Amino acid sequence: MITVDHLDGATFEDYPTAAARSAEIGFAAQQSHALTATEGCAPFVAIGFSNGAGLAQWVAAQRPTDARGVAMVGGGIPMRHLGATWPPGVPGQVHVTAGDPFHEEDRELDPMVDEHLQGDVEQAGGTFAYVEYQGAGHVFNDPTLPAEYQPEEARILTRRLLEFVADVG
Secondary structure, eight states: OOOOOTTTTOOOSSHHHHHHHHHHHOHHHHHHHHHHHTTTOOSEEEEEETHHHHHHHHHHHHSTTTEEEEEEETOOOOGGGGTOOOOTTOOEEEEEETTOHHHHHHHHHOTTHHHHHHHHHHHTTOOEEEEEESSOOTTTTOTTOTTTOOHHHHHHHHHHHHHHHHHHO
C-alpha cells in the first residue's frame, strides 16, 4: 500500500487554509507528485479522499493498464476537468454524505456532476457506484475531525472499500 501525501505532510485546522495550501502548490504539481509516488505500484486500486479523489482519478487515467479500480471519498469530478479520460474497463465508486457541503458546492457548479462522472466511467466500459451516507461530514471517516466524524458511516465505508478492493484486486 502506498499513501500519497500531496500536501507534503502539512495538516490544517480548517478547509480554507488547506485549500489555500493546495492552490499554492498547484494541482499540476500535485498530479506529478502523485504519479511519481505511485510508479512502483502495479496493479493498483486508487482511493482518494477529498481533493485526493481527483488525484486518484488522474493517476488511474495516466496508468490505465495498471488501474483496477478507483474509489473517490468526498466526491469525484468529471474527467474533462482533469484533461483525461477514464481508464478502459475500470470500475469507479463515489462515497459522499447526503449533506457534504463541498459536494453540494460541486452540484451548484454542475448539477449533473455525478451523472457526468458516471457517464465517463460507463462509456469506458467500467461499472459505477454512487454511495450516499447519512450526515454532513466531508471527511466523515476521520476520527481526528470530531465535527465531521461519523463512526458508523466510517465503519460501513471501510467495509465497502475493502470489498471493492477484493472484488477488483
